[in-house]
Amino acid sequence: MLTRLKGGHVVDPANGRDAAGDVFVEDGVVVEAPQAGREADETIDCTGLIVMAGAIDIHSHIAGGHVNTARLLLPEWHRAFSSRPGETALSRVGWTTEETGLRYAEMGFTTVVEPAMAPSSALHAHLELADTPIIDKATLVVLGNDDLLMSMIREGESAGAIADYVAWTVSASRALGVKCINAGGSAAFKENVRQFGFDDVVPDYGVSSRQIVKSLQTAVRDLGIPHPLHVHCNNLGVPGASSDSIAATIKAAEGDPLHLAHIQFYGYGTEGKRRFSSRGRELAELVNATSEITVDIGQVMFGQTVTISSDELRQFAGSKQASPKKSIIFDHEANGGGVVPMDYKRKSFYNALQWAIGLELFLLIEDPSRVFFTTDHPNGAPFTTYPDIFALLMDRGVRAKWLDALPKSVVKMTSLPEIEREYTLAEIATMTRAAPAKLLGTPDRGHLGAGAVADVAIYRPGEDKAAMFGKAAYVLKDGDLVVRDGTVVKHRYGRALTLRPEADKAMKTRLDRYFDDRYGLSSRWFEVPDGALGREDPFKVVPCRA
Amino acid sequence: MTGLTFRKRGEPEERLDLSPLVPARLAGLSEREVAALPVGTSRMGLTVGDVFEVVGGDPSSICFAGGSTRFDRIGEAMQAGGIIVEGDAGARLGRAMAGGRISVEGSVQGHAGSGMSGGVIRIGGDAGERLGGPLAGEMSGMKGGTIVVSGSAGPRAGDRMRRGVISISGNAGADVGSRMIAGTIVVAGTAAGTPGRLMKRGTLFLCTGAETLAPTFLDNGPADLLILTVMARDFAAGEVGPVAFEGMAMRRLGGDTAVLGLGEIFLPC
Numbered sequence: 001m002l003t004r005l006k007g008g009h010v011v012d013p014a015n016g017r018d019a020a021g022d023v024f025v026e027d028g029v030v031v032e033a034p035q036a037g038r039e040a041d042e043t044i045d046c047t048g049l050i051v052m053a054g055a056i057d058i059h060s061h062i063a064g065g066h067v068n069t070a071r072l073l074l075p076e077w078h079r080a081f082s083s084r085p086g087e088t089a090l091s092r093v094g095w096t097t098e099e100t101g102l103r104y105a106e107m108g109f110t111t112v113v114e115p116a117m118a119p120s121s122a123l124h125a126h127l128e129l130a131d132t133p134i135i136d137k138a139t140l141v142v143l144g145n146d147d148l149l150m151s152m153i154r155e156g157e158s159a160g161a162i163a164d165y166v167a168w169t170v171s172a173s174r175a176l177g178v179k180c181i182n183a184g185g186s187a188a189f190k191e192n193v194r195q196f197g198f199d200d201v202v203p204d205y206g207v208s209s210r211q212i213v214k215s216l217q218t219a220v221r222d223l224g225i226p227h228p229l230h231v232h233c234n235n236l237g238v239p240g241a242s243s244d245s246i247a248a249t250i251k252a253a254e255g256d257p258l259h260l261a262h263i264q265f266y267g268y269g270t271e272g273k274r275r276f277s278s279r280g281r282e283l284a285e286l287v288n289a290t291s292e293i294t295v296d297i298g299q300v301m302f303g304q305t306v307t308i309s310s311d312e313l314r315q316f317a318g319s320k321q322a323s324p325k326k327s328i329i330f331d332h333e334a335n336g337g338g339v340v341p342m343d344y345k346r347k348s349f350y351n352a353l354q355w356a357i358g359l360e361l362f363l364l365i366e367d368p369s370r371v372f373f374t375t376d377h378p379n380g381a382p383f384t385t386y387p388d389i390f391a392l393l394m395d396r397g398v399r400a401k402w403l404d405a406l407p408k409s410v411v412k413m414t415s416l417p418e419i420e421r422e423y424t425l426a427e428i429a430t431m432t433r434a435a436p437a438k439l440l441g442t443p444d445r446g447h448l449g450a451g452a453v454a455d456v457a458i459y460r461p462g463e464d465k466a467a468m469f470g471k472a473a474y475v476l477k478d479g480d481l482v483v484r485d486g487t488v489v490k491h492r493y494g495r496a497l498t499l500r501p502e503a504d505k506a507m508k509t510r511l512d513r514y515f516d517d518r519y520g521l522s523s524r525w526f527e528v529p530d531g532a533l534g535r536e537d538p539f540k541v542v543p544c545r546a
Numbered sequence: 547m548t549g550l551t552f553r554k555r556g557e558p559e560e561r562l563d564l565s566p567l568v569p570a571r572l573a574g575l576s577e578r579e580v581a582a583l584p585v586g587t588s589r590m591g592l593t594v595g596d597v598f599e600v601v602g603g604d605p606s607s608i609c610f611a612g613g614s615t616r617f618d619r620i621g622e623a624m625q626a627g628g629i630i631v632e633g634d635a636g637a638r639l640g641r642a643m644a645g646g647r648i649s650v651e652g653s654v655q656g657h658a659g660s661g662m663s664g665g666v667i668r669i670g671g672d673a674g675e676r677l678g679g680p681l682a683g684e685m686s687g688m689k690g691g692t693i694v695v696s697g698s699a700g701p702r703a704g705d706r707m708r709r710g711v712i713s714i715s716g717n718a719g720a721d722v723g724s725r726m727i728a729g730t731i732v733v734a735g736t737a738a739g740t741p742g743r744l745m746k747r748g749t750l751f752l753c754t755g756a757e758t759l760a761p762t763f764l765d766n767g768p769a770d771l772l773i774l775t776v777m778a779r780d781f782a783a784g785e786v787g788p789v790a791f792e793g794m795a796m797r798r799l800g801g802d803t804a805v806l807g808l809g810e811i812f813l814p815c
Contacts, residue, residue, distance in 0.1 A: 076681065076682065
């Protein structure tokens with residue numbers, strides 16, 4: 001069936017389109033305009049509307065062990081949702097896989113990446129993702145605090161051996177990439193270390209954070225995994241130390257691609273009488289000057305949320321600020337992690353400055369194809385705040401209004417009031433569509449050229465950008481009309497995008513022995529089989545680079 | 547001037563959410579507007595008028611003529627005024643109330659006075675589980691005010707209680723005063739389970755003794771304390787009324803040492 005999206009303003013930077021025109025969709029993919037004489041079977045009138053590819057969120061914690069723990073820790077928010085809709089920010093997210101899929105789709109997002117899947121909870125994560133409707137999903141698997149990797153580095157094993165281990169882990173856990181979270185920090189935490197920098201050494205293993213990051217970066221490159229190593233740097237949130245850590249990590253990229261996650265949490269200096277200041281400008285300049293680096297922001301928005309992280313060291317330190325006063329810290333194998341509820345307050349100097357630093361980074365990093373749109377959901381804010389962030393980026397007037405409501409002491413500490421830049425629609429499309437597809441190595445999406453999957457988001461433009469991006473006029477997923485006027489009208493399931501790098505057979509034998517020795521389990525327990533997920537076709541395999 | 551009366555027409559076929567029927571919400575509403583308020587919890591869309599005959603009067607004093615165990619959330623978040631229930635009440639009676647008084651002639655179900663911060667609740671019959679206790683996930687239960695139960699209370703009365711007084715004339719179910727943060731609970735009858743399990747601070751009077759005591763409570767010996775006399779006298783003169791430990795020789799146990807250990811249980815010598 002041929003569908004014509006007629007007469008909309010097509011914003012497709014990947015193909016250089018930014019003008020009124022038609023988009024044709026057939027059998028779930030975008031096709032060239034048909035030969036004269038062939039009529040479309042269905043026409044959606046997009047006159048006066050903005051037509052973009054479906055948006056891609058590269059960093060949003062929507063599934064896996066820690067997300068589930070947050071649900072268990074905070075049962076009162078389930079109730080808040082049922083009895084007082086809209087009362088808390090998180091109640092708008094809901095907590096279910098169902099709501100995650102629907103709310104994302106309503107905003108025109110069609111692909112979302114869960115960025116912190118522990119290898120041991122891969123099956124759990126994929127079961128949840130398989131239950132998340134509409135959107136396509138992907139995961140990044142977490143390495144870097146695990147015994148085997150650190151032992152291999154300590155023993156001086158070859159880059160090839162390490163790459164084989166990484167390949168097996170990615171393949172078994174059905175991931176689309178590799179993330180390392182406070183490399184070595186969680187392992188050091190178990191030896192009572194409470195401060196861990198980029199060149200500190202993990203006790204007993206004798207390997208530094210730098211060695212771990214570089215080993216993984218090399219393995220990812222050598223395996224041809226399209227998404228560069230996704231790094232959560234050391235010392236997250238620590239004024240001074242955080243910006244030193246991220247600067248050291250950026251310098252360590254040494255020409256090879258590296259992605260740094262939620263950098264807002266690293267833009268903190270120690271100036272001012274509260275010993276907390278913005279280093280947003282310096283960090284943005286460093287990113288601008290280092291072309292192999294990509295970043296996402298992790299914007300903070302005000303309101304109640306919960307932080308979910310596999311950075312056990314950081315979460316342990318942050319648990320003292322928990323609001324409400326309860327938290328869970330896992331001191332288990334590899335990364336461990338923690339769940340700490342947070343209430344970001346507009347009137348708090350620290351929270352308001354965090355908000356401003358995030359926007360400084362968004363606006364001062366010049367290339368929209370190297371900065372990605374995230375709140376690190378739900379760590380900086382729930383993903384339902386995205387429409388407000390689009391408005392803040394695209395409209396200086398909206399920013400001025402928000403700034404007026406902040407404490408005066410904050411406005412003095414940020415360069416945000418002087419920044420005049422407003423994101424254009426094409427820049428937004430680059431940041432949320434074209435660039436993420438390129439970063440993830442999924443050329444079948446993020447644009448509207450012939451051959452792309454027909455994931456299309458159509459918005460009704462208006463002065464109020466939050467309203468525009470909050471409720472898409474139409475959303476097509478694989479050519480199916482799933483959302484109309486901001487409401488889901490068709491329920492369907494997407495797939496998880498995965499890689500299948502081949503590991504050497506000897507590595508498989510070695511891991512069988514390792515898991516049997518250390519866990520008393522077969523390595524098969526850590527593999528995610530297709531058949532377990534209860535969907536006919538749960539995965540879509542993305543090729544590695546040759 | 548007489549109060550506003552809700553006369554029960556018959557036993558409702560579903561549980562009702564009566565949280566809108568508090569003085570502050572009804573002030574200024576006509577009888578017809580009151581009768582149109584939704585109270586159903588199913589898709590039937592029951593309103594006040596379907597269940598009650600509304601007899602007009604001053605909404606600062608509300609009377610339910612005829613109660614039911616299906617009448618949930620009576621007096622929720624009430625700030626001032628009075629509610630009388632001539633019969634039984636359902637779950638969450640007076641939850642999160644900050645002031646005023648609620649008086650129930652019959653028995654009530656679970657979570658009565660949950661998280662209340664002020665005011666008085668009097669229950670003529672028995673109370674259900676977790677009297678004054680928090681709902682799942684909440685960090686504290688009762689934060690102030692007074693609850694007086696003439697009958698017995700269900701398990702875990704005063705769970706995570708922070709402040710205020712609970713007086714139970716009958717027996718207490720398992721683990722009264724569990725996870726108490728502070729406050730006072732007086733039980734005239736016996737206390738089942740392990741009273742005061744994981745209490746940090748707070749005071750439990752178990753005037754007919756306890757079924758078992760957790761091994762993490764330490765016996766401090768007889769406690770002939772002036773404060774007990776002062777408290778008994780003060781209770782007798784106030785909302786709580788005469789208490790069973792007045793003039794009784796008491797023994798003190800400190801605990802729960804599994805947590806902070808600053809709580810105390812008084813037992814008869």
